[in-house]
Amino acid sequence: MVRVTVSSLDGSQVSQDLDYNSLVSALHQLTLHRLDTHLSIENSRLIHISGRALDGEKTLQQESIKEKDELILIKRRLKQASDHSDKENPAPEIPNSLIEEVASYLPESKNGANSGVTENQPDSTGV
Numbered sequence: 110m111v112r113v114t115v116s117s118l119d120g121s122q123v124s125q126d127l128d129y130n131s132l133v134s135a136l137h138q139l140t141l142h143r144l145d146t147h148l149s150i151e152n153s154r155l156i157h158i159s160g161r162a163l164d165g166e167k168t169l170q171q172e173s174i175k176e177k178d179e180l181i182l183i184k185r186r187l188k189q190a191s192d193h194s195d196k197e198n199p200a201p202e203i204p205n206s207l208i209e210e211v212a213s214y215l216p217e218s219k220n221g222a223n224s225g226v227t228e229n230q231p232d233s234t235g236v
Contacts, residue, residue: 134165
């Protein structure tokens with residue numbers, strides 16, 4: 110048996126006696142239940158006080174959890190759109206001819222200087 114203390118970021122603590130062969134995910138679920146938190150397994154994780162993230166599929170022994178170790182319950186970061194691999198969902202390449210065709214349907218600007226559109230034009234200062 111090992112006594113493990115889990116602290117949440119709001120300062121709540123839970124101490125639990127578990128067998129070394131217990132899964133980290135079991136400790137995680139038990140902690141969530143005892144803290145009566147809005148967090149779930151999917152949007153939180155357990156990390157060791159050293160900062161090492163724990164794998165829920167491993168046992169406490171496999172994760173080298175020792176007597177009186179302190180763990181921290183944290184909220185997972187949301188994945189940002191940039192986390193998606195471009196290799197999995199590559200952006201389609203749009204041919205220039207299609208861009209030119211679509212652009213031909215746009216109305217011409219009455220005041221091109223203030224349109225906000227910048228083009229590569231020769232520098233009028235002669236530099």
